[in-house]
Amino acid sequence: MSWLFGYNKGQQAPPLVPGLPVPPPGGDGDGDKNKPKDKWSNFDPTGLERAAKAARELDQSRHAKEALQLAKMQEETLHLEQQVKIKEYEGALEQLKSEQIRVQAEERRKTLNEETKQNQARAQYQDKLARQRYEDQLRQQQHLNEENLRKQEESVQKQEAMRRATVEHEMELRHKNEMLRIEAEARARAKVERENADIIREQIRLKATEHRQTVLESIKTAGTVFGEGFRAFVSDWDKVTATATGLTLLALGIYSAKNATGVAGRFIEARLGKPSLVRDTSRITVVEAIKHPIKVSRRLFSRIQDALEGVVLSPKLEERVRDIAIATRNTKRNKGLYRNILMYGPPGTGKTLFAKKLATHSGMDYAIMTGGDVAPMGRDGVTAMHKVFDWASTSKRGLLLFVDEADAFLRKRATEKISEDLRATLNAFLYRTGEQSNKFMLVLASNQPEQFDWAINDRIDEIVNFDLPGLAERERLVRLYFDKYVLKPASEGKQRLKVAQFDYGKKCSELATITEGMSGREISKLGVAWQAAAYASEDGILTEAMIDARVDDAVRQHKQKMEWLKAEAKEGDKGTSKNPLQHLLEGTPV
Incomplete structure (x- = not known):
């Protein structure tokens, strides 16, 4: 009921109550303006008067009770609004406190992070300083050690020089003393010999006389004994007859043993000995078993290997040669007739290696001969060729006869370049290979198969072209030989070889x-060159730059060889047909 007690100037007037007279406007403020201001200067007494008047009028009004209820409700509403504002203020205070706590926690966390960073930076700086101090100490210590080592070496060299000078001086003095002693002894001996010359001559004369008498008596005694024995032997006819018979039988035994030994030796040589035309063989001979028993025993108990183990070929060629290997192995198991194979292509493409693997995979022995060894034999070539096939036919496991550079003696007989001896050797070869055999398998390798005699082509059952390796095959070869000649020796630690850190797969x-056009043999030589480069270095470490240098040299040499081959092909190309060397250059089959 605050409106009953009056309001200050500027306050809102109380609401109008129906039935009550409108209170008069605020009092005369003009009279109050001149009054002195004190602590009650803002108090308006006219409000109390109006309130009293309004109260009296209200008591007389018939709506007094409703006005009182309305005023009471307004007071309660104001009171509730004030309570709500107080609660909102208290909530705002609590929210402000929470925000302050959160801000303080965030500031504390930032402070801790900053302190942690500063501590880490301080620790890193201290660690850097400690490492730097340690490195300085190491350098100083190393410098001191080098200085001490240099001083020790100088001291040792001085001591060694002094010792050498002392030893030389002692030897010189000893030599002088020895010469003086020898000279004195020689003088004394000469003096004694001059004084005792007569006595010495008499002693020599007496010794010679005694020796002469001893020899004469021995001769007389031996003659007497031999004469009596011979006289007794001649006088007894039975002893003479027995002696003659014994000597005759002894001579006959020596002659028979000599001839029998020769025949046995020739038989062993023909059956077990390696013929002169065979360069290499896996067949065990008597001489090899005696010289290398451990190697022979390992070969006997070796396991059967895969025919393409260590051989890198194109997928199509690999599939074909694997079929040949399986067929050969099954032929050997079933004791069937072997098929003859011709392998042609550029040098170093794996023909010889596959022939060895094929024999090992099939459980057969292999023998390698080259066509260049046949022509120099002349008239002995026919006999040597028959010995080869006789020796091959005695193999119990079956023999794979690999003829490398076969075009050297199996060329056309109609040409005038072939000699009579070589033609006779070729006829012997054709005679021994006229029919397929279950004892040996013939594998020919050539770079110029078009030069073969037509009879040779008639004896070939399979023709396989070994071409230069492609990109995928070259990568496999590079990885194979890099692992074989570099990584494996470096990992074992048995050799003076280490490898620097770089991406091996990417480098391969x-x-x-880079090695496009190179053969498998040339890539294998690259592996050996990398190993040699590491051995030639000061620290034994193979770096990427060393590998690149060796590869650049190999590529440059390969290009030079190809230029020589092209020049030779142009000189040899007389007709319209291509020279075999051009086929090798272009990679096309002949």
Whole structure:
């Protein structure tokens, strides 16, 4: 009921109550303006008067009770609004406190992070300083050690020089003393000999006389004994007859033993000995078993290997040669007739290696001969060729006869370049290979198969072209030989070889692209060159730059060889048909 007690100037007037007279406007403020201001200067007494008047009028009004209820409700509403505002204020205070706590926690966390960073930076700086101090100490210590070592070496060299000078001086003095002693002894001996010359001559004369008498008596005694024995032997006819018979039988035994030994030796040589035309063989001979028993025993108990183990070929060629290997192995198991094979292509493409693997995989022995060894034998070539096939036919496991550079003696007989001896040897070869055999298998390798005699082509059952390796095959070859000649020796630690840190797989892929046109043999020589480069270095470490240098040299040499081959092909190309060397250059079959 605050409106009953009056309001200050500027306050809102109380609401109008129906039935009550409108209170008069605020009092005369003009009179109050001149009054002195004190602590009650803002108090308006006219409000109390109006309130009293309104109260009296209200008591007389018939709506007094409703006005009182309305005023009471307004007071309660104001009171509730004030309570709500108080609660909102208290909530705002609590929220402000929470925000302050959160901000303080965030500031504390930032402070801790900053302190942690500063501590880490301080620790890193201290660690850096400690490492730097340690490195300085190491350098100083190393410098001191080098200085001490240099001083020790100088001291040792001085001591060694002094010792050498002392020893030389002692030897010189000893030599002088020895010469003086020898000279004195020689003088004394000469003096004694001059004084005792007569006595010495008499002693020599007496010794010679005694020796002469002893020899004469021995001769007389031996003659007497031999004469009596011979006289007794001649006088007894039975002893003479027995002696003559014994000597005759002894001579006959020596002659028979000599001839029998020769025949047995020739038989062993023909059956077990390696013929002169065979360069290499896995067949065990008597001489090899005696010389290398451990190697022979390992070969006997070796396991059967895969025919393509260590051989890198294109997928199509690999599939074909694997079929040949399986067929050969099954032929050997079933004791069937072997099929003859011709392998042609550029040098170093794996023909010889596959022939050895094929024999090992099939459980057969292999023998390698080259066509260049046949022509120099002349008239002995026919006999040597028959010995080869006789020796091959005695193999119990079956023999794979590999003829490398076969075009050297199996060329056309109609040409005038072939000699009579070589033609006779070729006829012997054709005679021994006229029919397929279950004892040996013939594998020919050539770079110029078009030069073969037609009869040779008639004896071939399979023709396989070994071409230069492609990109994928070159990468496999590079990885194979890099692992064999570099990584494996470096990992074992048995050799003076280490490898620097770089991406080996990426490097092998790059090298496979660079070595385009190179054969498998040339890539294998690259592996050996890398190993040799590491051995030639001061620390034994093979770096990427060393590998690149060796590859550049190999590529440059390969290009030079190809230029020589092209020049030779142009000189040899007389007709319209291509020279075999051009086929090798272009990679096309002949």
